[in-house]
């Protein structure tokens with residue numbers, strides 16, 4: 335199954351993205367044969383009424399009866415009673431995962447609330463997606479310069495959480511070199527390819543990140559969907575590797 | 590659809606310059622990229638010495654000699670070493686196979702030294718590519734922005750000038766260069782942010798928009814996506830992918846007796 339692990343619903347506040355409507359997302363997915371897309375909400379970065387954001391996300395995803403769009407709810411552990419948002423993701427919406435934005439929500443990865451949230455997700459077998467970057471730091475609005483997530487405390491934070499399935503989205507702008515090695519060594523962390531750059535990038539990153547920890551993610555509609563599609567073609571991958579990255583690895587996280 | 594890539598480097602690989610280009614071409618073939626324009630050497634210096642400029646250009650000449658049908662060399666110059674730069678222009682362009690000029694971040698482009706480089710380049714019918722980026726996190730001391738290039742371009746209405754990365758912060762870059770008809774937008778080297786190419790085509794016309802990848806630091810895929818994924822016409826894509834650059838290079842290629850397909 336072809337799964338896009340990195341999609342968003344809604345509009346980016348600083349630019350009108352051409353393909354931001356649900357119809358446009360679905361048109362791309364049907365054209366390129368994507369069968370599932372794990373979708374978060376741009377609103378989830380900025381709104382405090384997270385319950386409403388998640389309800390709208392579920393509604394947007396339900397507009398298609400092939401279940402292509404799968405809602406990944408926002409949880410902001412700095413908000414009062416965030417546990418109720420989490421409960422609704424699990425019980426009311428039967429979500430398969432959640433998406434976290436620590437930099438936009440203003441907490442560090444050594445925060446106890448973050449750890450409690452990961453623990454809860456692991457015990458309910460939810461995939462956790464942690465987005466380290468939304469925008470090139472050089473291009474941000476002058477009054478909205480949001481630092482990338484510092485993943486330095488992450489390996490320690492997840493060390494004793496059994497069964498955690500974590501994917502870092504858009505990681506490669508800020509997470510490089512030894513930081514990647516440390517996270518790979520935990521055997522709990524995967525990476526999507528949306529921000530993977532460099533000529534034949536997937537081919538090259540294989541020596542550092544095992545293929546079973548790489549996931550197709552497009553970061554559509556912020557990025558042109560074709561970017562990640564073309565990266566698959568750019569690297570010389572075996573059919574097994576291609577299938578794993580295109581969805582096999584993501585599917586295995588849900589099993 | 591034919592693709593001419595106006596923005597390639599040979600850093601970030603191992604091997605001789607020719608071997609590095611060979612590796613790039615292997616991937617280019619997978620992606621349907623026909624021609625690569627190559628500039629700067631196997632390692633990058635933000636403030637190259639005169640000797641480093643000469644060395645970098647020597648490496649590009651080696652690569653061009655090995656792959657004459659696939660590669661165009663663009664000469665790397667620095668206004669901080671004007672005399673050497675003008676001599677390199679003669680060696681590599683007037684008397685050599687190179688067809689355009691690359692200026693990076695050693696010195697702001699709105700300066701008399703760059704005037705001298707642009708003047709001679711224009712006599713040689715060679716386009717000048719100037720790196721530009723407007724960084725909210727702060728520019729390098731000599732790093733130009735699109736607005737600096739606009740001031741330079743106003744003094745050289747006959748020159749062909751390429752705004753590298755479309756100013757980095759492309760929404761501001763496109764706005765800045767919009768009135769200057771001899772300024773062209775290089776799409777390469779930034780993120781594949783949706784809407785970039787649509788805005789460039791809307792404001793500049795597709796004739797002023799050029800495909801470039803900035804490999805090997807960037808991926809062919811992420812950069813090709815900016816054109817393939819844009820909501821523009823097929824005819825506009827054809828222009829951006831190859832026809833515009835071909836048109837800009839035709840005068841100098843004809844001077845050199847190179848047939849343009």
Ligand SMILES: [Zn+2]
Nearest residue numbers: 596598778803
């Ligand atoms: Zn470059």
